[in-house]
Amino acid sequence: TMNACRKTILVAGGAGYIGSHTVVELLNAGHRVVVVDNLSNSQENLSLVFFFNLEGAINGRNLILVTKNVCDLERLNLVFDSYNIDVVFDFSGRKAVGESTLLPMLYYKYNINGTMNLLKCMRQHEVRDILFSSSCTVYGAPDQEALPIKEDDSVGCCQCPYAKCKYFVECLLSDLATGEPDYWRIMVMRYFNPVGAHESGLIGEDPKGDPLNLLPKLAQVATGKRPILDVYGEDYSTVDGSPIRDYVHVMDVATAHLRAVKHFQDISGIEIYNIGTGEGKSTWDMVKAFEAACGKPIPFRVCQRRPGDVPAIYCDPSKAERELGWKAGRSLKQMCEDLWRFYVLNPNGYDESI
Amino acid sequence: TMNACRKTILVAGGAGYIGSHTVVELLNAGHRVVVVDNLSNSQENLSLVFFFNLEGAINGRNLILVTKNVCDLERLNLVFDSYNIDVVFDFSGRKAVGESTLLPMLYYKYNINGTMNLLKCMRQHEVRDILFSSSCTVYGAPDQEALPIKEDDSVGCCQCPYAKCKYFVECLLSDLATGEPDYWRIMVMRYFNPVGAHESGLIGEDPKGDPLNLLPKLAQVATGKRPILDVYGEDYSTVDGSPIRDYVHVMDVATAHLRAVKHFQDISGIEIYNIGTGEGKSTWDMVKAFEAACGKPIPFRVCQRRPGDVPAIYCDPSKAERELGWKAGRSLKQMCEDLWRFYVLNPNGYDESI
Numbered sequence: 001t002m003n004a005c006r007k008t009i010l011v012a013g014g015a016g017y018i019g020s021h022t023v024v025e026l027l028n029a030g031h032r033v034v035v036v037d038n039l040s041n042s043q044e045n046l047s048l049v050f051f052f053n054l055e056g057a058i059n060g061r062n063l064i065l066v067t068k069n070v071c072d073l074e075r076l077n078l079v080f081d082s083y084n085i086d087v088v089f090d091f092s093g094r095k096a097v098g099e100s101t102l103l104p105m106l107y108y109k110y111n112i113n114g115t116m117n118l119l120k121c122m123r124q125h126e127v128r129d130i131l132f133s134s135s136c137t138v139y140g141a142p143d144q145e146a147l148p149i150k151e152d153d154s155v156g157c158c159q160c161p162y163a164k165c166k167y168f169v170e171c172l173l174s175d176l177a178t179g180e181p182d183y184w185r186i187m188v189m190r191y192f193n194p195v196g197a198h199e200s201g202l203i204g205e206d207p208k209g210d211p212l213n214l215l216p217k218l219a220q221v222a223t224g225k226r227p228i229l230d231v232y233g234e235d236y237s238t239v240d241g242s243p244i245r246d247y248v249h250v251m252d253v254a255t256a257h258l259r260a261v262k263h264f265q266d267i268s269g270i271e272i273y274n275i276g277t278g279e280g281k282s283t284w285d286m287v288k289a290f291e292a293a294c295g296k297p298i299p300f301r302v303c304q305r306r307p308g309d310v311p312a313i314y315c316d317p318s319k320a321e322r323e324l325g326w327k328a329g330r331s332l333k334q335m336c337e338d339l340w341r342f343y344v345l346n347p348n349g350y351d352e353s354i
Numbered sequence: 355t356m357n358a359c360r361k362t363i364l365v366a367g368g369a370g371y372i373g374s375h376t377v378v379e380l381l382n383a384g385h386r387v388v389v390v391d392n393l394s395n396s397q398e399n400l401s402l403v404f405f406f407n408l409e410g411a412i413n414g415r416n417l418i419l420v421t422k423n424v425c426d427l428e429r430l431n432l433v434f435d436s437y438n439i440d441v442v443f444d445f446s447g448r449k450a451v452g453e454s455t456l457l458p459m460l461y462y463k464y465n466i467n468g469t470m471n472l473l474k475c476m477r478q479h480e481v482r483d484i485l486f487s488s489s490c491t492v493y494g495a496p497d498q499e500a501l502p503i504k505e506d507d508s509v510g511c512c513q514c515p516y517a518k519c520k521y522f523v524e525c526l527l528s529d530l531a532t533g534e535p536d537y538w539r540i541m542v543m544r545y546f547n548p549v550g551a552h553e554s555g556l557i558g559e560d561p562k563g564d565p566l567n568l569l570p571k572l573a574q575v576a577t578g579k580r581p582i583l584d585v586y587g588e589d590y591s592t593v594d595g596s597p598i599r600d601y602v603h604v605m606d607v608a609t610a611h612l613r614a615v616k617h618f619q620d621i622s623g624i625e626i627y628n629i630g631t632g633e634g635k636s637t638w639d640m641v642k643a644f645e646a647a648c649g650k651p652i653p654f655r656v657c658q659r660r661p662g663d664v665p666a667i668y669c670d671p672s673k674a675e676r677e678l679g680w681k682a683g684r685s686l687k688q689m690c691e692d693l694w695r696f697y698v699l700n701p702n703g704y705d706e707s708i
Contacts, residue, residue, distance in 0.1 A: 101533065168518075
């Protein structure tokens with residue numbers, strides 16, 4: 001029955017982009033969710049609250065929102081004292097690659113300490129199950145011959161503090177698992193390029209400042225907030241000359257986490273999973289799909305390549321399929337349509353809805 | 355004049371092995387030293403106090419001992435408030451490779467946070483100059499063809515949490531320097547195998563528990579505390595079949611730090627230095643030198659190789675010679691004689707002198 005499988009899941013950073021979409025899936029599946037989030041990306045955070053207010057999808061008792069920073073160990077311990085936590089999902093930390101280069105201390109401080117505090121509280125409260133949100137950026141610039149990337153390919157040659165911190169936490173988790181393999185049940189998810197939004201259009205991603213990623217930029221051009229799409233390089237050695245990435249629908253990512261809840265019982269120590277579709281799509285593929293979704297042509301200009309951009313990166317997600325029974329099923333079309341719906345409903349991001 | 359060059363140097367971990375020998379050199383050169391050390395390796399710590407009491411080498415006003423943990427940010431800030439710090443030497447953190455594998459959280463917590471707190475206080479108090487104690491372990495198991503190791507050879511393939519934390523802090527420092535190259539003046543010292551003791555025999559290294567390193571083991575056999583020396587492998591592809599390491603006298607290491615004080619003014623961003631002799635010496639070389647120093651034969655038995663041991667590792671220290679004007683001058687003979695003097699004067703380590 002549902003109740004036997006019902007878990008209490010502490011979701012650190014549960015009001016962020018991937019976190020909030022995951023929380024929706026966890027609640028829909030009947031789990032109890034304790035979100036710990038300091039609302040530092042408040043636009044995204046509030047969305048979660050709005051979503052549940054508007055939809056009435058959940059019973060208030062199933063969702064607890066603790067507006068604290070995971071770096072506050074004392075408060076975090078109180079959360080563990082107050083709720084009988086079974087599982088920790090760690091989406092905490094800052095996530096802007098560019099910002100991380102400008103303000104490295106912020107990243108080394110918050111993106112490592114938050115997770116360490118969670119682990120400390122877990123050990124103290126005899127919680128064993130943690131899923132850590134990592135990133136394909138830990139692979140650095142992979143050898144193009146070695147694609148698709150597998151979980152045991154080499155990592156650590158990261159180029160920005162954001163990616164280095166992800167790598168460091170992976171090392172810490174791996175060392176913990178080595179030290180106490182019978183205690184810890186750790187999953188690391190390396191996301192490739194999560195895009196799209198919840199199909200309701202009520203929650204999505206509203207990046208602050210100048211977004212670096214293709215899809216938010218496409219949406220900004222389509223809504224008139226950005227005059228033109230800059231395409232960085234059209235002479236890569238790829239099928240159509242533009243860079244190839246592994247875009248994956250954020251709701252597929254959320255589903256992977258739902259599968260993970262049941263999978264902890266089969267883990268001993270640590271397991272790492274690539275979370276992507278396994279299919280590389282080009283910039284032009286995405287532009288075309290987005291034009292179809294929004295019904296407008298997207299003006300673009302071709303610029304110079306950006307330093308550090310690789311021609312292609314996409315993963316082998318077969319381990320996740322084999323062990324979690326998970327496969328990303330949503331198409332490029334769905335990613336674009338769902339993202340566009342979010343932008344149509346929230347033309348000024350979350351600012352307007354407040 | 356001396357006074358114009360006199361600096362106030364905060365030495366974190368200044369009561370440890372390399373720290374205490376460096377403090378002696380700094381004081382002898384007329385600098386003011388603020389040691390911040392929580393005395394967690396109290397045997398070594400107290401030695402420093404004894405040394406100065408016995409020798410009367412310094413005026414009490416030149417040495418301040420703050421028995422606090424650098425991980426206590428509030429207290430550390432008070433130290434920066436109280437003394438006009440010019441330079442920070444960071445020897446803080448735990449240093450047992452074996453322990454780090456058993457208790458990784460301790461290392462990830464203390465060996466990263468202490469340095470981050472120092473950097474935070476420095477930024478707040480407009481201190482720019484920091485020297486960080488790293489280790490040759492960041493090079494992992496180097497390609498034997500690539501010896502001697504240079505500073506820009508690849509790092510990060512470390513095998514234990516101790517080494518990984520050194521690597522992480524190096525990354526953090528490098529990212530800080532990238533973010534604010536006009537602010538920071540950072541030196542990273544990668545020590546090879548520091549051995550020996552102060553020529554007075556009053557301070558040295560008194561490793562707790564079972565020492566992993568060759569020289570303390572040799573001394574234990576010579577004093578009768580250990581029945582026999584275990585030699586791990588005699589069939590390496592080296593000149594005499596035993597492993598080759600780059601042993602460097604701890605007082606040479608201390609001198610490198612003294613040179614560094616003057617060199618900060620020439621640094622912009624970050625510079626990394628190998629601290630070794632550049633000469634590989636074999637286990638048998640060291641056994642012979644130690645037998646000569648202590649005047650006794652050292653019984654030994656040959657055991658299996660230890661996993662992870664490389665045949666040879668030694669550095670190219672020419673960058674330090676070129677830029678710091680530093681070269682390790684003390685011989686294997688001096689390393690062994692000075693270490694032996696320390697053991698003769700302190701047959702039970704520091705325990706007896708307390």
